[in-house]
Amino acid sequence: MAVSRNLPRWLVAIPTLALLAAACGTDDEGDNGAAGSDGGGEVVFFSTQLAPVEEAEKVRTTILAGYDGEVDFIGAENYGAWVDRITAEAEAGDVTIDLLGGLHGDYVSLGTERLTDVSDLQEELSGAGFDETFLELARLGTDSTYYIPWMQATYIMVANTQALDHLPDGADVNELTYEEYAEWAANIFEATGQAKVGFPAGEDGLLPRFFEGYLLPAFTGGLVTTFNESDEAWDWMRGIWEHTHPQSVGYGFMQDPLLSEEVWVAWDHVARLKDALEQRPDDFVAFPAPAGPEGRAYMPVLAGLAIPQGAPNADSARSLIEYISAPDTQAATLREVGFFPVVAGDLPEDVSPGVQLQADAVAMQTEAEDALPSLLPIGLGDAGGDFNKVFVDTFTRIVLNGEDTRTVLEEQSAVLDALMQETGAPCWEPDPESEGPCQVG
Amino acid sequence: MTEQSTTTVPGGAGVRRPRGRDQLRATLGGRNLPYWLVLPAILYLALFFAWPMVQAFGLAFVGEDGGLTLDHVRTMVDDVAFPGALRFTLLLLVIIIPIEFAVALTMALMVNSPRLRGRGLFLYIYAIPLAVSELAAGIVWFAIFTQQGYLNSALQQLGLADVPFIWLDPRSTEQLLLAVVLAEVWRSTSLIMIILVAGLQGIPRDYLEAAELFGAGPLTRVRKVILPMLKPSIQVALIFRTILAFQVFATVIALTGRGATVLTAEAYRWQTDIRDANVAAAYAGLILALSIVSTMVILRLTRTPREQRMI
Numbered sequence: 001m002a003v004s005r006n007l008p009r010w011l012v013a014i015p016t017l018a019l020l021a022a023a024c025g026t027d028d029e030g031d032n033g034a035a036g037s038d039g040g041g042e043v044v045f046f047s048t049q050l051a052p053v054e055e056a057e058k059v060r061t062t063i064l065a066g067y068d069g070e071v072d073f074i075g076a077e078n079y080g081a082w083v084d085r086i087t088a089e090a091e092a093g094d095v096t097i098d099l100l101g102g103l104h105g106d107y108v109s110l111g112t113e114r115l116t117d118v119s120d121l122q123e124e125l126s127g128a129g130f131d132e133t134f135l136e137l138a139r140l141g142t143d144s145t146y147y148i149p150w151m152q153a154t155y156i157m158v159a160n161t162q163a164l165d166h167l168p169d170g171a172d173v174n175e176l177t178y179e180e181y182a183e184w185a186a187n188i189f190e191a192t193g194q195a196k197v198g199f200p201a202g203e204d205g206l207l208p209r210f211f212e213g214y215l216l217p218a219f220t221g222g223l224v225t226t227f228n229e230s231d232e233a234w235d236w237m238r239g240i241w242e243h244t245h246p247q248s249v250g251y252g253f254m255q256d257p258l259l260s261e262e263v264w265v266a267w268d269h270v271a272r273l274k275d276a277l278e279q280r281p282d283d284f285v286a287f288p289a290p291a292g293p294e295g296r297a298y299m300p301v302l303a304g305l306a307i308p309q310g311a312p313n314a315d316s317a318r319s320l321i322e323y324i325s326a327p328d329t330q331a332a333t334l335r336e337v338g339f340f341p342v343v344a345g346d347l348p349e350d351v352s353p354g355v356q357l358q359a360d361a362v363a364m365q366t367e368a369e370d371a372l373p374s375l376l377p378i379g380l381g382d383a384g385g386d387f388n389k390v391f392v393d394t395f396t397r398i399v400l401n402g403e404d405t406r407t408v409l410e411e412q413s414a415v416l417d418a419l420m421q422e423t424g425a426p427c428w429e430p431d432p433e434s435e436g437p438c439q440v441g
Numbered sequence: 442m443t444e445q446s447t448t449t450v451p452g453g454a455g456v457r458r459p460r461g462r463d464q465l466r467a468t469l470g471g472r473n474l475p476y477w478l479v480l481p482a483i484l485y486l487a488l489f490f491a492w493p494m495v496q497a498f499g500l501a502f503v504g505e506d507g508g509l510t511l512d513h514v515r516t517m518v519d520d521v522a523f524p525g526a527l528r529f530t531l532l533l534l535v536i537i538i539p540i541e542f543a544v545a546l547t548m549a550l551m552v553n554s555p556r557l558r559g560r561g562l563f564l565y566i567y568a569i570p571l572a573v574s575e576l577a578a579g580i581v582w583f584a585i586f587t588q589q590g591y592l593n594s595a596l597q598q599l600g601l602a603d604v605p606f607i608w609l610d611p612r613s614t615e616q617l618l619l620a621v622v623l624a625e626v627w628r629s630t631s632l633i634m635i636i637l638v639a640g641l642q643g644i645p646r647d648y649l650e651a652a653e654l655f656g657a658g659p660l661t662r663v664r665k666v667i668l669p670m671l672k673p674s675i676q677v678a679l680i681f682r683t684i685l686a687f688q689v690f691a692t693v694i695a696l697t698g699r700g701a702t703v704l705t706a707e708a709y710r711w712q713t714d715i716r717d718a719n720v721a722a723a724y725a726g727l728i729l730a731l732s733i734v735s736t737m738v739i740l741r742l743t744r745t746p747r748e749q750r751m752i
């Protein structure tokens with residue numbers, strides 16, 4: 001007590017200042033060693049694709065294992081996390097990412113101003129034999145190339161072989177129609193007493209893509225322009241929902257309920273069905289999506305690689321792109337994660353039976369006589385979420401809440417039309433080309 | 442005991458400070474010392490809590506032209522998911538809190554009973570769910586309730602069910618509610634119990650012994666002595682739990698997917714899926730407003746009249 005009586009007052013301030021200094025200090029340390037180096041350094045590869053833990057691990061340990069250099073592969077939790085980091089780094093003038101991986105739609109939303117022109121690299125790689133459609137997409141509506149096609153995928157159907165016994169009379173699983181699909185679901189329900197058709201309608205599920213690339217185009221021949229005429233499609237959805245597993249609203253990846261046999265028939269992205277086909281290729285069949293009155297609509301998915309403006313190791317990133325575009329790496333990508341090559345050449349011979357099942361189904365779907373390719377939304381900028389919401393809300397109101405189809409479609413058409421006007425996005429396939437924003441008919 | 446008897450102020454007169462503390466204060470830094478000591482915390486909170494909160498609130502009410510607008514709030518209220526989210530959040534609140542308080546009080550009284558051997562062990566066991574994250578709890582309960590989950594497997598093996606029952610059926614709000622309530626009660630009752638145990642331990646045994654001497658049975662002792670003296674702890678626990686109930690998120694997402702939705706889940710979707718920070722901020726603002734209002738209501742309802750105050 002006697003000592004502290006003589007303590008100078010300023011001494012009290014020291015802990016306070018030290019605390020403040022410490023608080024500021026952690027800010028600097030959080031920077032993660034961002035110092036840029038000119039080439040040859042570790043390539044930071046930031047991707048919306050192959051982000052789930054198992055897939056990311058395969059990228060690190062197998063697909064990129066043969067690359068002569070250091071790569072730090074980081075999966076973005078979703079498009080939002082991806083675009084936030086890219087934008088934040090660019091605006092702070094402190095870019096740490098060297099290579100971007102994303103869907104065509106991700107780049108469309110991101111815009112070209114954050115990306116490096118890679119036209120020269122695409123020229124160098126022209127021997128790889130990229131599909132011309134992909135190269136056109138990679139120009140993002142300009143004259144320069146902004147990403148190099150990386151891998152492609154689509155959505156298909158998978159069924160447990162036990163379900164095949166209940167197919168409607170005369171139906172061929174490889175040439176299914178939506179009408180037959182609904183009947184099939186009802187047959188299974190009658191025979192087993194259980195709803196065994198599933199849709200990925202959960203938080204991580206890709207159900208909006210089913211409406212945008214499959215159901216609506218198959219019934220109406222368009223998407224935006226024909227939205228207000230899609231009564232039949234939504235009524236079909238309401239019908240099959242009666243025989244759809246109610247837990248569908250919790251499903252993310254359909255391979256899980258397929259493997260647990262909670263569900264017998266499902267539609268999903270190939271990469272989200274892969275485990276089921278890989279683990280038990282004898283118990284499942286893979287087949288094309290059903291056809292509607294206007295054709296067998298399906299949605300091709302393209303992923304690409306891009307270099308952000310100001311990337312610290314741009315040269316290394318370019319050599320990594322070359323490595324990824326090589327046939328061997330493309331084959332490894334198919335084997336490990338189920339995404340298909342974008343370069344010319346036959347499928348590698350050593351693929352597993354599961355991947356082979358998928359490859360056959362994809363080929364049948366693409367080459368079907370009534371095939372109707374429906375592209376991912378283009379030109380929506382950062383309104384991609386709002387666009388999906390139109391379809392999810394329509395689904396919620398008509399199918400889950402049982403509201404009147406016509407009323408809901410009238411109201412949602414107005415929402416969709418306002419959104420298209422706001423973004424100014426012109427129509428994309430299968431809607432006919434438009435002057436100015438795509439309009440709901 | 443001694444602490445209480447020194448701080449109790451007979452007749453509700455002005456607070457009397459112990460002399461030793463005054464001396465210490467004068468020695469270290471005079472009258473300004475308390476301000477120096479709270480300064481770092483205030484700065485920290487202002488920088489990392491208050492300022493972002495003000496900004497978030499601003500997002501909810503500022504339009505594209507920079508002027509004030511109610512458009513975002515209108516979008517939120519008109520959204521197809523809004524009524525369901527609000528309803529489910531409030532339902533959870535009114536169902537969970539009474540159940541948790543009843544269970545937690547029983548557990549706390551048991552743990553605090555001098556006749557129970559190994560009281561410490563029970564306390565530890567009861568407190569285990571506290572260490573489990575909300576998401577983990579949600580996933581565990583999902584594994585139990587899902588159609589091919591533990592519950593149905595057990596029922597089928599015991600011969601009680603032929604066909605697996607769909608517990609998490611989105612067509613039945615009651616079933617979803619039941620699943621979420623079970624998971625939440627399991628997860629967070631111990632939080633309330635810990636607060637109540639701390640409160641119980643502050644009740645002087647003399648009072649209970651005196652009550653017993655006058656012939657009060659166990660129930661009367663709980664009603665007339667323990668509950669009134671536990672009021673401050675109950676108040677704290679009630680406020681804590683109510684605010685946490687407005688923030689419930691991962692358990693609901695894990696158990697129900699899109700089958701049921703709550704306010705926080707909608708805020709999350711507007712921010713990450715739809716990428717509209719304004720509407721997300723409107724949801725966050727609503728959660729904050731509801732928390733503040735309910736805290737004020739609780740403070741009012743559980744107010745102890747001045748003449749009854751013990752501590």
